Amino acid sequence: MFDKIIELIKQEYSGDQSVNLHQPHFGGNEKKYLLDTIDSGFVSSVGEYVNLFEDLLAKKLNVKHAIATVNGTAALHVSYLVAGVEPGDEVITQAMTFVATANSIKYCGAEPIFLDICRESLSLCPLKLESFLKNNTYTGSDGYCYNKVSQRRIKACVPMHTFGLPGHIDEIVEICAKYNLIVVEDAAESLMSQYKGHYTGTIAKLGVFSFNGNKIITTGGGGAIVTNCDKIAKLAKHLTTTAKINSGYESFHDEIGYNYRLPNLNAALGLAQLEQIDLFVEKKRSLATRYKKLFETMDAYNFVSEMDNTESNYWLNAVICRDFDSRQEFLRSLNQNKILVRPVWKLLNSLEIYKHCQTGDLSNAEDLQNRIVNIPSSVV
Numbered sequence: 001m002f003d004k005i006i007e008l009i010k011q012e013y014s015g016d017q018s019v020n021l022h023q024p025h026f027g028g029n030e031k032k033y034l035l036d037t038i039d040s041g042f043v044s045s046v047g048e049y050v051n052l053f054e055d056l057l058a059k060k061l062n063v064k065h066a067i068a069t070v071n072g073t074a075a076l077h078v079s080y081l082v083a084g085v086e087p088g089d090e091v092i093t094q095a096m097t098f099v100a101t102a103n104s105i106k107y108c109g110a111e112p113i114f115l116d117i118c119r120e121s122l123s124l125c126p127l128k129l130e131s132f133l134k135n136n137t138y139t140g141s142d143g144y145c146y147n148k149v150s151q152r153r154i155k156a157c158v159p160m161h162t163f164g165l166p167g168h169i170d171e172i173v174e175i176c177a178k179y180n181l182i183v184v185e186d187a188a189e190s191l192m193s194q195y196k197g198h199y200t201g202t203i204a205k206l207g208v209f210s211f212n213g214n215k216i217i218t219t220g221g222g223g224a225i226v227t228n229c230d231k232i233a234k235l236a237k238h239l240t241t242t243a244k245i246n247s248g249y250e251s252f253h254d255e256i257g258y259n260y261r262l263p264n265l266n267a268a269l270g271l272a273q274l275e276q277i278d279l280f281v282e283k284k285r286s287l288a289t290r291y292k293k294l295f296e297t298m299d300a301y302n303f304v305s306e307m308d309n310t311e312s313n314y315w316l317n318a319v320i321c322r323d324f325d326s327r328q329e330f331l332r333s334l335n336q337n338k339i340l341v342r343p344v345w346k347l348l349n350s351l352e353i354y355k356h357c358q359t360g361d362l363s364n365a366e367d368l369q370n371r372i373v374n375i376p377s378s379v380v
């Protein structure tokens with residue numbers, strides 16, 4: 001039953017060794033740039049590679065500003081702060097996402113509200129979002145959106161483009177505008193994915209990327225905030241660089257900032273990686289096409305494809321199994337053949353740390369959490 005899948009994966013990742021879910025691919029100037037930073041002595045928070053990395057990232061994404069950070073979680077944290085999230089506020093996100101999306105809400109002293117995903121995009125469902133806002137909120141005299149149950153202000157909304165597949169970001173931005181919510185796109189997984197010709201992360205007011213070792217490009221550890229708004233970019237840069245003000249020979253700090261700037265050493269690696277991103281996307285899309293063709297022949301396993309009007313970077317390919325048992329069979333069989341396949345994250349509202357949080361109707365997420373499996377997706 002699984003022979004054809006195992007054969008295809010072994011063919012793609014040639015050989016008898018175990019196949020990882022995702023590993024980095026170093027095929028460009030990585031060593032050259034890394035040695036260059038060591039020779040220059042600028043390995044830390046100051047150096048030309050950070051600026052070059054930020055400039056190339058902004059250029060590639062066709063966005064005005066990119067601010068590089070130590071990781072994607074730090075980028076999310078600062079994005080929420082510049083979006084104006086304050087202690088006691090609430091922030092809407094999806095129940096099916098990596099834990100960092102919600103943890104960084106808590107770092108701000110705010111509480112997440114978990115809503116459902118769409119079956120087709122696996123990202124935040126605009127219909128469920130609109131219905132939640134319509135039925136559960138009111139507009140306060142200050143013009144902000146308030147939760148009828150908790151009486152707290154809802155300040156922002158964070159859709160996440162799951163596995164690189166762009167969600168319905170246009171509709172989400174439009175709905176949130178009606179309710180005075182700032183949208184932060186968690187595009188950690190979707191670098192260079194497109195929605196109606198625009199890159200994910202650049203459509204809402206703020207977008208966030210991760211360059212962790214398992215992402216489409218890596219800086220070792222790293223992340224970035226992107227925005228077209230000058231004011232937001234200035235504040236984000238300030239907060240990620242310890243809120244430092246240079247004054248003649250001296251410097252001081254005018255608020256509590258964070259030491260979140262990406263080191264030059266990591267940026268050197270990132271620049272070399274970013275130079276290859278078009279090739280990486282091409283290879284990933286081509287692998288996805290082969291997976292799609294194979295899974296078309298199987299009733300119990302559906303390959304997750306991009307929606308119309310979108311182009312996914314297919315960072316991490318996914319299959320929806322018919323039911324829990326067929327998922328278990330899939331996991332067992334491939335892992336026994338040294339092919340690492342993994343079930344999707346547990347829904348965040350089911351974790352002890354988030355059990356107390358408000359949720360909407362989660363019927364899609366609850367059904368899919370027992371059926372989604374990620375399959376090997378490294379660039380080869």
Ligand SMILES: Cc1ncc(COP(=O)(O)O)c(C=O)c1O
Binds near residue numbers: 188212
């Ligand atoms: C959806 C999502 N958000 C945020 C993050 C956090 O990024 P990082 O690991 O770089 O902190 C990740 C990945 O790790 C992620 O997948």
